[in-house]
Amino acid sequence: IVIDTNNTDRKCFADVVEAWKNFSVYTIGTRLHLSQVSQNSLLAGYDAHLRTIRNPHGYSTWVMIAASGRKPL
DSSP: OEEETTTSOHHHHHHHHHHHHHIIIIIIHHHTTOOHHHHHHHHHHHHHHHHHHHSTTOOOEEEOOOOOOOOOO
């Protein structure tokens, strides 16, 4: 599923990315003992993504993998 700035409200899109930013950098990053340099790099990447989403002329995507299945009897 491709979420992008053409098919999604920009504010909602930015809110989701902001939540992922905080979770991945501060929760996952802390548990993985990422260095400060690595955390800063992640933050910079998320901040660039957010700037693009919030720019009315920017285009950004977020790809989500979706699958379904059925357990055999």
